[in-house]
Amino acid sequence: MSKSAGFRVAVTFVSGAIFGLGLAISGMLNPARVRGFLDITRDWDPTLAFVLGGAVAVSAIGMSLARWMRKPLLDERFHVPETRLIDRRLILGSAIFGVGWGMVGLCPGPAVALLSLGLPATILFLATMFAGMAVYDHRLGVGLWRRAS
């Protein structure tokens, strides 16, 4: 492993730890709080809006700085999606994701971070989430979606 590759791994670990700490502080590791935000007609809990607002505000400063840089500090180029297409796959996938997120109140970040608590129900969620990812990525459903698009 080259020197900069080693630094990239170290920075990624630190970034993940800050992300996980932020999730814990924000209350977003708690599915009840997430569902409380989504439950707009009953007992609405606006916390998630503060979390997302704070996250996007700070993130945007970083993304703006990145636009002024020819390349990132530790790599030769930025690895950001080039496609600008808003297609059926994006919308249908996001809708499917939203249904699962609403059902349980967990999304991938908290599901992974909660491994630290070792709760059986969140580990089960993570396992089926991995299964869902693997099924999509191995294109077991490709025939169906190809016909749909």
Added chain:
Amino acid sequence: MAAYISGLYGGMLIGLSAAILMLANGRVAGVSGIVGRLLQGVQTATGAAFVAGLVVGPILFRLLSGEWPEVVLTASLPVVVIGGFLVGYGSRMGSGCTSGHGVVGLARLSRRSVAAVATFMIAAVATVYLMGFFV
């Protein structure tokens, strides 16, 4: 009120994490993308490092605050199983989740991410609304 303040601070840390990953490595801090690639055996060193960091985060919280974060999960087992599968499948199909499209995509003013976030918010709100009649 205190919950909103800690939500804001925690959110700002999440944003800082995303900014660091972009400025240092030029990478999107999108958990479904990172985990999905890890499962495919792509970018395993950085993927494993990010996952390890995510798991360490709540442990840091425990060390700093003296308590574990509160977790209340009321969903029944079948709901957890189906919900987990849909979250995994949908986030890969839609090329992102709350972190990649939400925290990074919105900050980059990506039109794709705005569309994705609007879609999964509406779908999630509708799901919680409808489930409220059965549970």
